[in-house]
Amino acid sequence: MSAVLIQDVELRYGRHQIYQNFHFELKRGQIGAIYGPSRTGKSSVLLLASGHLLPAKGKVLVDGAKPDHKRTGLGPIHDLSPLFDTLSVEEHLLFQAQLHHVRQAKARVQELLQEYDLEIVRRSRVKDVAHLEQFRVGLATAVVHRPDLVLIDEPERGLTNDEWELAYQDLRNLAESGSTVMLTTVLRQVAERCDVVAVLPEGEVWEP
Template identity: 75%
Template structure:
């Protein structure tokens, strides 16, 4: 792993039974960068986030975050479509409080209030997530990942449902995180999103490029 790398995938293979998702995924994402896992649906993009979060183990190869094995407690994993969606019955505020208590955050209510203010969610705090606009849904997912102040933030298809103007706001939110010292790894099906990132790992080929 390069000395500057924060997220490192070293010749990672992932298989489910006889089905091989990818064979030799290899990339190093530097501290303070935005990385994208880019490709069409059903190529294993979300699995990369699960590997980086420690929720999934590679069949072969090695994944490191900050020079160590991935640890669920040290990363912020946002909602993954069709796998860990936001709960329809909970309000925005309830989501954040649930995550704060799950991570044993001290002064949970104060931390939640801070996030609601940071991401302009005060007006929708009592609304169920399914009833709020897409930009607020993205920001709720981002705040959910950030509640315990992790250094690595993992976001699944942040562009989903957003207009071009809303995407610019979402992108600025993520850039603000990296400028404050965090690292962001996201998935996307859109080339125009991938091209805004510092590093891109393309699936299923495994090709990696930087800008």
């Protein structure tokens, strides 16, 4: 069974067709990329997989069932659902844990602060920390409730090449632990590090 199956999907905003007959499939433990320029509907694919958006046609399945945002981890999406950047890193993660009804929320937040090397900035406001730490706060936000599917929008945004390598290793570690990861990107070199790539707006799918 596929961890994510997006089959023959058509997406529209009003009368404007974003894409049609879009097909994308991921197996558990893979990293998939939705690659293309801005304004081609990349973030919308994440919202389809999370259950926040419904297709005009076609079907979307996560582990064989309809997407459920409670069972997926959706990281921040630029200009749509940003981080609460005036909260401290710790406050933001605790809020997210409580939002997802995580048991022993404080212990889970402490675990994430250690795992993603955020303890040193735990009391800093999210907007005041460096780009790599912001990426890791976003990733911790997505995984706070231990979902099987993790969705990340343009993880390379603002990172240097060296910082991207660290961020990529975070994502690969997540996949190797058994999670499935789907990300969007505008950079071919990021897409080529993933296991499966869908190119928008054409809809072509290839494996690097």
